[in-house]
Amino acid sequence: MIINNNKEFELEDFLSEEMEYSKMTPSSAVWDRISKEVQPQYRWLLWVLTILMLFVPYSLVMYYLPTNNGLSVSSSNTAVTPANNPPESAINKTVASSFNRSNNGNDHVTDEPLITAGIVDENAVKSINNLSDGLMLADNNNNLLNAEAVRLNKLYLPLPALGKINITSLAIKNKKQVKATVDPIAKKKSSKYTVEVYATPSVSYRSLNDDKTRLQYYRDIYRNNPFTDNIAAKNVNTIVNQRAGMGKEIGVGTRIALNSKLKLKAGLQFNAQQYTTEAYHTNGTANFAYVKNNLLDSVSANALYATAGTQKVTLNNTLYQLSMPIGVQWDCVRKNKFSLGIGASLQPSYILQDNSFVVSTDYKYFSKSSTFSKNWNLNSAVDLSFNYSNKDFIWYFAPQFRYQLGATYKDIYSIKEHRWELGLKVGVVKTF
Amino acid sequence: MIGQEIIEGCKRKNRVAQETLYNELSPRMMAICYRFSHNIEDAEDMLQEGFVKVLTQINSFENKGPVEAWVRRIIVYTCINYLKKHRKLDDIVDLSYASDISQYNEHAISTALQGKQIMECIRILPIGYRAVFNLFALEGYSHKEIANMLNIGESTSRSQYTRAKTMLEGILIDKGIVEPSRKAKSA
Numbered sequence: 001m002i003i004n005n006n007k008e009f010e011l012e013d014f015l016s017e018e019m020e021y022s023k024m025t026p027s028s029a030v031w032d033r034i035s036k037e038v039q040p041q042y043r044w045l046l047w048v049l050t051i052l053m054l055f056v057p058y059s060l061v062m063y064y065l066p067t068n069n070g071l072s073v074s075s076s077n078t079a080v081t082p083a084n085n086p087p088e089s090a091i092n093k094t095v096a097s098s099f100n101r102s103n104n105g106n107d108h109v110t111d112e113p114l115i116t117a118g119i120v121d122e123n124a125v126k127s128i129n130n131l132s133d134g135l136m137l138a139d140n141n142n143n144l145l146n147a148e149a150v151r152l153n154k155l156y157l158p159l160p161a162l163g164k165i166n167i168t169s170l171a172i173k174n175k176k177q178v179k180a181t182v183d184p185i186a187k188k189k190s191s192k193y194t195v196e197v198y199a200t201p202s203v204s205y206r207s208l209n210d211d212k213t214r215l216q217y218y219r220d221i222y223r224n225n226p227f228t229d230n231i232a233a234k235n236v237n238t239i240v241n242q243r244a245g246m247g248k249e250i251g252v253g254t255r256i257a258l259n260s261k262l263k264l265k266a267g268l269q270f271n272a273q274q275y276t277t278e279a280y281h282t283n284g285t286a287n288f289a290y291v292k293n294n295l296l297d298s299v300s301a302n303a304l305y306a307t308a309g310t311q312k313v314t315l316n317n318t319l320y321q322l323s324m325p326i327g328v329q330w331d332c333v334r335k336n337k338f339s340l341g342i343g344a345s346l347q348p349s350y351i352l353q354d355n356s357f358v359v360s361t362d363y364k365y366f367s368k369s370s371t372f373s374k375n376w377n378l379n380s381a382v383d384l385s386f387n388y389s390n391k392d393f394i395w396y397f398a399p400q401f402r403y404q405l406g407a408t409y410k411d412i413y414s415i416k417e418h419r420w421e422l423g424l425k426v427g428v429v430k431t432f
Numbered sequence: 433m434i435g436q437e438i439i440e441g442c443k444r445k446n447r448v449a450q451e452t453l454y455n456e457l458s459p460r461m462m463a464i465c466y467r468f469s470h471n472i473e474d475a476e477d478m479l480q481e482g483f484v485k486v487l488t489q490i491n492s493f494e495n496k497g498p499v500e501a502w503v504r505r506i507i508v509y510t511c512i513n514y515l516k517k518h519r520k521l522d523d524i525v526d527l528s529y530a531s532d533i534s535q536y537n538e539h540a541i542s543t544a545l546q547g548k549q550i551m552e553c554i555r556i557l558p559i560g561y562r563a564v565f566n567l568f569a570l571e572g573y574s575h576k577e578i579a580n581m582l583n584i585g586e587s588t589s590r591s592q593y594t595r596a597k598t599m600l601e602g603i604l605i606d607k608g609i610v611e612p613s614r615k616a617k618s619a
Contacts (some may be wrong), residue, residue, distance in 0.1 A: 012569045018550050019570050023459035030476050030483075037480075038487040039447060096509055299448075301455045371448050389465055 025283065028368045047341050047349065050323070079380060087273040109281060135232065188335040196267065198427025200249035200400060204273040206408075208236045209416045236415055239307050239363045245274035245316075247421055249402075251417045255429065263329040271379075273419060278308025279366050286365035288358070288372070291413040303365035305357065307431070315366060317356040319408075319419075323379060324345040331387070339387045342396065347379040354408075361414065372413035383425055434499045442490045450487055457500060458483070467554055467566050468511035474518075482510035508571055512581050515563060536556045553603045561596035568593050 104252040253267020286303035305315060327345025335339075354373045385398035400423045408417040434456055441449025458479065465475040485501050517575050554562060563582065567573040568589075575593070579586040604610040605610070 008514055015554075016446040016570055019463070019467070020556075021460075022551055024462040024475075026462045026476050026479055030458070030480050033453065033480050034454065034483045034487070035447070035451070039445070039483045173606070180606060208519070299452050302459065371451055398519065 001381045025304065030419070038060050095195075132341045139321045193432045195432070196251075196253045196255060196265070196427055196429045198249075198251050198253075198425055200251075200423040200425040202247045202249065202400070202402070202421040202423025203244050204247040204275050204419060204421050205244050206242065206275060206417055206419045208240060209418075210236050211416050234363060236359065236363060240359055241278040245276055247271070247273040247423075249423065249425075251323075251325070252326065261334075263331075264327075265329050265343070265345065266324070266326045269323040269325055271319075271323055271349070273319040273321075273421065275317050277315040277317060278365065279305035279307065279313050279315050279357070281311040281313055282306035282309055284365055286360035286367040287362070288367075288413070289361040290372075290414065294411050298361075299371050301367040301371070303360065303367045305366040307359065307363055307366065309425050315357050319354050319356060320352040321349040321377070321379075322352055323349040325381065327381075329385075339389070341385040341387055341396075341398075343381075343383045343385060345381050347381060347402075349377045349379050351375055351377065356408070358409070358413070359415065372409040374406065374408065374410055379403065379409070380405055385425070390430045396425075396427055396429070396432075397428075398425040399423075400425045436495075439493065439499055441496070442487060453487075454483060455500075457503055461503065464504065464566075464571075465511055467551060467570070468508075468515065468559075468563060470559065472526075474514070478514045479507070481514060482507040485510060498508065504571075509581070512563065512567075515559060526604055532611045542571070546606060549607065549609060550604070553600060553609065556603050557596055557599055561592055561599065564589055564592040565596040565600065569597075581609070599602075 005201055197300065249269055249271050250270030251267050253269075255263040255265045257263050275384050282303065282305060284303045284306065285303050287298050288301070289298045291297070305313065325345040325347045327343060329341055329343045331339045331341040351374060356373075357365055357368050358372060379402055381400055381402040383398040383400040385396045386397040400421075402421045402423065404419040408419060409415070434453060438449045438456075440453050442453055461482065462475060462479050465478040466472070469475040469478055482503075485506050489506070493499060554565065557565060564578055566579045568575065568579065573581070573584050575589040577590045579585075582589070584592075601610065
């Protein structure tokens with residue numbers, strides 16, 4: 001090319017021509033920042049989800065909690081013998097007249113039962129409405145019955161509790177007297193409200209499977225198409241060299257006791273998964289062919305890394321999720337302060353950030369494209385926990401297996417990736 | 433080539449369409465930002481600002497002409513605003529670039545390499561001159577439009593361009609891209 005810079009237009013033409021097709025590849029962080037700015041709705045949606053996830057289990061707990069607040073069952077309580085346990089026919093009697101306050105304040109009850117089929121009789125409520133501040137409702141073992149709850153007619157005693165409290169000896173007692181003898185630990189044990197905090201260091205693995213049947217089919221139709229001609233016949237697992245990496249989970253949750261062994265659990269969990277891929281520096285274009293609505297299509301992305309080359313580099317792939325584990329915990333073996341439990345959960349997960357590299361259709365390039373990433377996925381987890389109880393705390397560690405049920409990428413992407421993790425969950429449960 | 437489907441997807445704020453548009457146009461737009469900027473970091477900031485505008489204002493694109501030209505205009509305006517905002521239009525020549533490009537001036541070079549060389553030569557110009565030169569010679573704006581964009585007089589724009597051009601010719605000759613005999617080396 002010869003130019004004569006004495007003529008203005010020729011220099012400008014020359015420069016324009018040279019600059020017209022000049023290209024530079026910005027760093028991948030630029031798109032990450034743009035994406036965050038132009039899709040801001042995900043931020044508040046995330047906050048709403050977080051609040052909801054915390055609120056739902058809390059609401060569940062609070063729904064169950066008040067019904068049991070007033071009842072204390074002492075561990076030292078000698079449960080009534082079948083002879084003392086009134087038959088259902090007996091407790092169906094009206095007890096309004098059973099409360100007779102004496103003039104000296106030493107209230108007492110007769111042998112008539114206070115509770116009818118688990119529900120405090122309305123007439124009984126009327127009778128104890130006049131309880132003065134210094135008096136409480138309790139049995140001979142100082143098991144308390146919440147008089148305020150009774151007044152409000154909200155107290156419901158589950159039938160099994162009838163066997164543990166001597167309702168035939170309920171009396172209105174002096175508050176100070178009862179408080180001095182009541183077992184404080186036993187009172188706490190009545191609560192079902194727990195908060196759990198845990199962390200799980202883990203090792204993240206993944207498996208890749210080719211599913212190019214649809215692309216192969218379209219290759220036969222669209223012959224000489226650059227996107228279908230370069231479909232690799234090789235197995236992706238022989239091309240992509242990857243290594244497991246360290247991941248972690250951090251979570252909070254709560255457990256609701258269904259009975260002494262079975263608990264429902266729910267919470268909120270942050271997951272970080274990581275693995276590395278071996279790659280080589282390059283500068284090219286990664287093409288991804290896919291079939292959507294019975295049409296062959298493709299997307300392209302800048303590729304700075306290739307599956308083969310000379311200048312080796314290790315790519316770090318990370319995935320951040322926010323999960324809501326919902327599951328059950330079964331304490332199958334218990335001895336003194338130690339117990340063994342099995343836990344299982346399903347975890348709807350929202351993908352906060354996917355910094356993974358995906359391989360192009362011809363297996364030549366890696367590109368950090370989020371085109372095929374899903375926003376949601378479903379994980380599952382099982383664990384075997386070894387628990388140690390100490391007062392209000394349960395300490396535990398639990399080997400855990402977590403598996404991602406859905407493929408990482410959308411169905412249109414021809415490579416199916418599944419992830420799983422092996423971890424050691426360490427946590428503490430506080431009972432209130 | 434940006435298809436109508438991509439543009440419609442961007443208007444619906446479809447993430448995949450947005451990323452496709454970005455992947456398609458960002459290399460060329462980055463080169464433009466780099467010509468206006470002081471360094472790579474500034475260029476990436478300009479590109480980010482520009483694409484945020486593109487993606488948030490794409491509903492105003494009325495399919496009159498190619499989308500690339502529309503994006504390019506936004507990017508150029510963003511670059512100018514960025515320079516104004518950060519008061520970089522008064523910067524002086526950064527001599528460090530001169531040594532960066534000296535390695536290229538010995539032999540005949542490929543077109544691609546020559547393009548990079550020329551870009552570096554343009555970037556040696558003081559940022560104020562460079563802005564005027566880029567806008568007039570490479571982006572096709574008139575001096576009147578440049579005067580409005582940079583808040584300067586039209587005559588100032590003309591004189592700055594003349595000085596920038598003279599300076600650039602000197603740099604190109606100095607770096608061996610254009611020979612003193614007023615002939616360029618063959619590419």
